[in-house]
Amino acid sequence: MTKGKIVGLEGSFAVAEAVRMANTDVISAYPITPQTHIVERLSEMVADGDLDADFICVESEHSAMSACVGASAAGARVFTCSAGQGLELMHEVLYIPSSMRLPVVAVAANRALSAPLSVWCDHSDVMALRDISWVQMFAENNQQAFDLTTCAFRIAEDKDVLFPTMVHIDGFYLSHVIEDMVLPEEEEVAGFIPDYKHPFVLDPDKPVSMGCYGPPFIYSETKKAQDVAFDNTRPRIQEIWDEFGELFGRQYLPVESYKMEGARVALVTMGSCSETAMLAVDELRAAGVDVGLIRLRLWRPFPFKELREAVKDLDLLVVLDRAISFGMGGPVCSELKSALYNKREDLKIVGFIGGLGGRDIQISEFKYMVTQAQEKVKAIERGKEVETVIIGVREGGGR
Template sequence: MGKREGLEVSLAVAEAVKLARADVIAAYPITPQTHIVEKLSEMVAEGELDAESITVESEHSALSACLGSAAAGARTFTATSGQGLELMHEVVYIASSMRLPIVMAEANRALSAPLSVWGDHSDVMAVRDTGWVQIFCESGQDAFDLTLWAFRAAEDKRVLFPVMVNLDGFHLTHVVEPIIIEDQAAVDAYLPPNDFPVPLDPRKPVNMGTFAPPHIYSEIKKSQEVAFQGTRPVLRELLDDFAKHFGRKYNFVETYKADDAETLILTMGSYSQTASVAVDELRAKGRKVGQVRIRLWRPFPFDELRAAVRNAKRLVILDRAIASGTSSPVATEVRSALYNEEKRSKIASIVAGLGGRDILPEQFVEIIERGEKIADEGQKEPFEMYGVRG
């Protein structure tokens, strides 16, 4: 049986990586992800974890080292945040195109300028279309569980794509929560050794990461995309499998008091739990308000999302990132998911909580009420920012 411990969430992620028996960790420390790799290098130095801890000079090198390690068939982990993820950017695409099962903990952080180490979703939104499986955590338990799950999912031969586990910087990474840390035997029973199908091996040389002239590039990209879009049923099955092993069930899209709700607040990440408190407050006043939380961000869970919002009159969609020059990322995705539906909810797109700004439960109540008004009147602007002075 696992043990319930009060633990900083970053350290719980490191525990998950250790329990997963990672072979290689290549990462560069960056706030607010630092505690994860710091703890892992300590585990390696103390001999608690038999892994190579590769110290690198940048995030670009960190993920590049991961390419080689994953290609050799080693179970590979990295972690980054904000500017670090942006510095990795070109390698992020290469990892998924080469179908390398790397697991990354992504401590979501705002992007410069101005410099901000605090949490929002700007960083992950810049890599949302890179072909990584991207999943969001709402709590410390999520972060521990989904890190374990990420190895299982990435390495499954029907998947073979890298997996990014998103946890909000500070709001998750730096908080102490009671977290069930599973024991080694249970994790070993859950997670088979990595068996990468065509590893780098001098006895059987292969070419990886070659170039592709115009006569073959499109065929390669189609084969990658068909495979990626096709991972949904496998990922669903693997979340069921996680629940069978550990009793905790995660879904692509989660709902809260949504069945009869006329208004749904749609959130992603750690603020989801705060928003639930606001939903409770409004329900206590007799208002038909519920919540939808997107957990799997890529591949986007179109079916689950449509099913979750089917009966709602209004959707109030909260984004923690701006997509400059257009509407905000989650709202854009939801709109495109619903466009061909005969019955569509009215949408209010609201951006809040940028650069680590808290949203308190009473402010969520305001956001929901403001969103209802916007949805009923018809939103004129691409999105509205909440809680900005002036």
């Protein structure tokens, strides 16, 4: 069941198509590499009359998100996108729509953080956004970039969610790559994302105060309410993905696996490099290694239950991080250890860092990680300290 027509689209254009088909009311964004093509395409659509939206040309990402907050508070369907340093400049404001429960939708074309200046992909920008209480998910290809952006509107605006939602697409690997994908019919997308009504909007006839001051006597209660509400979004996210799967034939899960039957070892990835990891798993399986792949689709709220289920028969997890938490190691690896602590004492978790600032990760490197991780497990069992390795990093030191 693959409805729609097959087209060749750049990842950025796929996102723009999803935003157009969602009949978005307000777009407020500032261009930054590698997200620029999304904004360019959307401004073109608005200028050509293909999308009846207000396109607000702001002077910074801080303003972009501020305008999104205002427009969303007025009840509009709102979209923005950014990357790397832009997300950092936006950072202060990102906490506002989530605590005010405003369903802003954003796409991040993931990019490394300065210095040194890099426009290329890694997940440093994502890792700086872990605590913003936005629903966050990862796409691996352009089809998923379209599908997940479409789902993001439904998820964010669902009355049992009402949290802003962000789709992560790897900068350049998806944003600038043309792939074939299925573009659904507009009416079907419109049917999937009906108009929504927020329980509280800026309305002179029904005045409310938003974004109020929270003195010490009430702040803890607000954060508890936010945390519980955010935790409770998990079942609705899955139900909406199930509904999308029924309608469009592509099913999404918080934790997705690949060739996990009988696996004792699994690689863990997020984003576009998952497809490279799949090829590595194919080759390793052909060579008789019992290895599979776990891909984290949903990043926030963290899919504890699904992760524990996915690892229940494993001896070893090999985690790839595309970012460093300096002084701590790989952030995804740390979170997986935290999520599985006290649940699986016998499961070893070994982390690698790779793909920083646009450095490609090859099939051979995923295969190296799997064999190296098994060596590291032996070292851990001998009581040795094991440092986190950056894949392919040159040592030098000969000068």
